[in-house]
Each structure stands twice: as C-alpha cells, then as structure tokens.
Amino acid sequence: xxxxxxxxxxxxFQGAEARVYKKTLYGKQIIxxxxxxxxxxHPVLDSHLTDQRLKSEVRAILKxxxxxxxxxxxxxxxxxxxxxxxxxxxxxxxxxxYIENFLKDGGNINELASLGRxxxxxxxxxxxxxxxxxxxxxxxxxxxxxxSGCDLIPIDxxxxxxxxxxEDQGVDLYVLERAMLSTHLxxxxxxxxxxxxxxxxxxxxxxxxxxxxxxxxRGRKRTMVG
Amino acid sequence: MEIFAQNSFINDSYIISLVLFNNVSxxxxxxxxxxxxxxxxxxxxxxxxxxxxxxxxxxxKALSNYLGKTMYTKSLHSEIIFSLSASRSITESFKNxxxxxxxxxxxxxEISEKDKSSIDEICSxxxxxxxxxxxxxxxxxxxxIKQLYKIDESELAHSNLNDVVYSRMAAKEFVNY
Ligand SMILES: Nc1ncnc2c1ncn2[C@@H]1O[C@H](COP(=O)(O)OP(=O)(O)OP(=O)(O)O)[C@@H](O)[C@H]1O
Ligand SMILES: [Mg+2]
Numbered sequence: 241x242x243x244x245x246x247x248x249x250x251x252x253f254q255g256a257e258a259r260v261y262k263k264t265l266y267g268k269q270i271i272x273x274x275x276x277x278x279x280x281x282h283p284v285l286d287s288h289l290t291d292q293r294l295k296s297e298v299r300a301i302l303k304x305x306x307x308x309x310x311x312x313x314x315x316x317x318x319x320x321x322x323x324x325x326x327x328x329x330x331x332x333x334x335x336x337x338y339i340e341n342f343l344k345d346g347g348n349i350n351e352l353a354s355l356g357r358x359x360x361x362x363x364x365x366x367x368x369x370x371x372x373x374x375x376x377x378x379x380x381x382x383x384x385x386x387x388s389g390c391d392l393i394p395i396d397x398x399x400x401x402x403x404x405x406x407e408d409q410g411v412d413l414y415v416l417e418r419a420m421l422s423t424h425l426x427x428x429x430x431x432x433x434x435x436x437x438x439x440x441x442x443x444x445x446x447x448x449x450x451x452x453x454x455x456x457x458r459g460r461k462r463t464m465v466g
Numbered sequence: 467m468e469i470f471a472q473n474s475f476i477n478d479s480y481i482i483s484l485v486l487f488n489n490v491s492x493x494x495x496x497x498x499x500x501x502x503x504x505x506x507x508x509x510x511x512x513x514x515x516x517x518x519x520x521x522x523x524x525x526x527k528a529l530s531n532y533l534g535k536t537m538y539t540k541s542l543h544s545e546i547i548f549s550l551s552a553s554r555s556i557t558e559s560f561k562n563x564x565x566x567x568x569x570x571x572x573x574x575x576e577i578s579e580k581d582k583s584s585i586d587e588i589c590s591x592x593x594x595x596x597x598x599x600x601x602x603x604x605x606x607x608x609x610x611i612k613q614l615y616k617i618d619e620s621e622l623a624h625s626n627l628n629d630v631v632y633s634r635m636a637a638k639e640f641v642n643y
Contacts, residue, residue, distance in 0.1 A: 263475075266518075295640045298640075298641075299637070299640070299641060301633075302633055305624075305625055305630075306621055308624045310624070313629040313632060314632070314633040315523055315632050315633075315636060316523050316632075316635075316636050317639070318476070318527070318530050319534075319536070319639075320530045320531070320533070320534030320536060321476075321530070325636075327629075
C-alpha cells in the first residue's frame with residue numbers, strides 16, 4: 241500500500257560538528273544537516289548548545305529569505321535528532337570548488353574580479369539586513385549559474401547572529417579574509433574587489449571596514465605576542 | 467477510494483495515510499468520533515492546506531515528538547495539527563486547521579504502525595465523495611493560507627507560497643510570527 245519515497249541516505253559531507261546527507265523526500269531532493277554531540281562537553285550543556293546552533297541557523301536563513309536573499313528552504317527542524325531538513329540546492333558548487341576548478345583549468349585568480357564583487361554585494365546585503373554570518377568562508381557560499389550570470393547562496397549559518405554592530409560586521413569580514421587568504425593562493429586582489437563592492441553596496445560599509453582594520457591590527461598583535 | 471500512503475522518514479515502521487473527501491454530509495458526526503477517540507485520525511480543513519508535502523512534514527514532526535516524548539499536545543493526532551500551525555497556541559491551531567461541524571470537505575490523516583492502519587474503517591464512516599489527494603490544491607484558500615501563516619505579499623516576490631508555508635511550520639517553536 242505504501243510507496244517508499246524515502247530513499248537511502250547519501251552521505252555528502254562530514255564536518256567537525258555536523259554531518260550532511262542528501263536524500264529524496266516524497267519526491268523532493270533535500271539536505272539533512274545533523275549536528276552531533278561533542279563528547280568532551282557536558283551532555284546537558286551540549287544538547288542546549290546544539291539546539292541553539294540549530295535555532296540560530298534556521299533564524300538567519302529565514303531572515304535572509306524574508307529579505308530576498310536566496311537561501312535553502314527550511315522544511316523541518318527536528319530537535320529530537322538535531323537535524324535540519326532543507327532544500328538541496330541543485331547544480332551548485334561551493335565557491336571554494338569553483339575557484340579551484342577555475343585555476344585547475346588554467347585560469348588566473350585575478351580574472352575572478354566579478355565573482356569577488358558579487359560576494360561583496362552579498363555580504364553587504366547580509367549586513368545591511370542585520371545578519372552576521374559568523375563563519376564566512378568560500379565553502380559556505382554556493383554558486384549556481386543561471387541564464388545570465390550566477391546566484392550566490394550563503395549556507396552554514398550555525399554560528400550566525402542577528403545584529404548591526406560594525407564590530408561584528410568587521411569580524412565577519414576578517415574571518416572571511418583569513419579563510420580566503422589561507423585557502424586560495426594569491427587571493428589578495430580578489431578580496432580587495434570584494435571589499436570595494438561591499439563598501440559601495442552597503443551604507444554602513446565604511447564603518448565596518450574601519451572595524452576590519454582594527455580587528456586586523458589586534459589579530460597581528462596577538463600573533464606577534466603569541 | 468484513493469488512500470495516499472507514505473512511509474514516515476522519522477521511523478519507517480510508521481506509515482502516514484491521507485484521504486480527501488468532498489461533499490461530506492456528516493462532518494459533525496465524524497468530528498465527534500474523533501474527539502471521543504472512536505477513530506484515531508486527524509481531520510483537517512483542506513482550505514488550510516497547500517499540498518500533501520505540508521501535511522507529511524507536519525505528520526513526521528508530530529511522530530518525532532511522539533517517539534521522542536517531546537509532544538506539546540496530548541496525542542499524536544493532535545500533535546499533527548499543532549505542527550501544521552504557525553501558532554504556538556493549541557486552541558488556535560485547532561481552530562485554524564481542524565474541521566468544523568458543518569465542513570463540506572475533510573482531509574483525513576492517520577499515522578499508524580505498518581500493517582496496523584485502520585484508515586479503511588475510518589473512511590467507511592464518512593458520507594461523502596472521496597477525491598484524489600492530488601487535487602488538494604483545488605481546495606486551498608490562498609487568502610486564508612496567507613493569513614494563517616502571516617505571509618506578506620512582498621515575501622512572495624522572491625519565494626513561492628508553499629516554501630514559505632513549510633519554513634513557517636519548521637520554525638514555529640522558536641520564531642514569532
Ligand atoms: N542546501 C544545500 N544544498 C547543496 N549543498 C549543500 C547544502 N547544504 C550544505 N551543502 C554542502 O555540504 C557542505 C557542508 O555543509 P555546511 O557548510 O552547512 O556544514 P558544516 O560546514 O559541516 O557545518 P558547520 O561548519 O556548522 O559544522 C557544504 O559545503 C556544501 O558543499
Ligand atoms: Mg561549512
């Protein structure tokens with residue numbers, strides 16, 4: 241009598257705190273993101289933290305979608321198994337893979353200026369809408385091409401928060417800068433393009449960039465001492 | 467009669483069965499049987515439903531809360547109604563998604579263990595015309611949906627209605643609408 245539309249779980253990704261599966265659910269391709277516990281944390285504290293991460297991830301995604309920033313549709317949050325069920329963004333790859341493929345095919349990273357600008361615009365609009373991503377990396381933005389150009393889709397909002405403090409915005413940019421420079425060789429100019437567009441597209445951009453400079457200085461001091 | 471039956475993705479030893487009736491003449495009788503637990507099913511107002519996926523999500527969420535002993539309501543079948551709603555008020559959820567005494571159409575939802583479904587027996591009590599669950603869209607009342615889920619026209623400029631409904635349900639426990 242029943243049809244099985246719930247197919248085998250396809251394993252996609254295993255991170256430090258989450259496991260990501262792809263699955264077909266009643267005809268829809270979905271992603272299941274499961275947070276697992278950290279053995280060294282106290283169990284009660286741990287499940288509280290896990291719930292908080294699930295909630296902040298969903299809150300930020302819904303905020304994005306209500307502001308017109310494309311993010312995966314959330315289908316269900318199951319606190320009993322610490323899983324978020326969401327839309328699978330078909331035919332997309334991470335910006336990280338996109339850049340790596342581009343370089344492998346003989347491209348020069350400085351030809352990716354327009355991608356940098358589009359990233360700057362995206363982060364500007366996150367910040368303009370009061371969303372701090374908390375873990376900006378090139379792995380946490382998906383790119384999906386369309387008839388003209390491409391869409392950028394931010395994901396992985398588990399460390400996000402809502403707010404408009406220039407300090408937080410600056411730190412958000414700093415995290416991305418560190419991630420980009422360490423992941424992608426010679427990405428300095430690409431990141432500059434990103435910041436240029438960020439400043440142009442986001443009213444509070446200049447203030448956030450000033451904070452970024454401060455955070456960089458602090459970061460440098462810390463590494464000199466430590 | 468078409469029974470639309472699907473495995474639960476929370477626990478595949480459970481099965482979710484949906485049957486849609488139109489031109490129902492004894493809805494208050496059916497409703498009373500459900501209240502007295504003579505029938506073990508949820509009776510939904512088709513006008514508040516956009517598609518079967520919405521119902522399957524709510525049913526799975528209810529089953530997870532049931533199995534995890536984290537239900538907000540007293541029974542698995544009332545938990546489906548709570549999970550469908552964007553509101554955290556149980557009374558309001560019932561008012562918005564449960565059938566009324568004079569209802570003309572009913573969507574019946576049953577969650578049961580495999581091979582223990584009594585959906586045929588439940589349906590035999592309904593005086594009305596069974597229609598395909600696929601045709602639920604013809605019952606959907608979009609202005610009602612927008613109001614129940616507090617969906618703003620501006621949101622629909624970049625998202626489709628069904629997707630907004632799913633995400634409202636998903637986040638209702640911790641986001642206020
Ligand atoms: N909705 C989605 N559609 C397509 N691919 C996705 C989607 N969500 C995640 N992925 C893929 O899975 C990878 C891991 O997902 P995600 O970044 O959310 O988890 P994570 O890095 O393990 O999380 P965290 O850093 O919070 O522990 C992504 O880099 C991407 O390749
Ligand atoms: Mg990630």
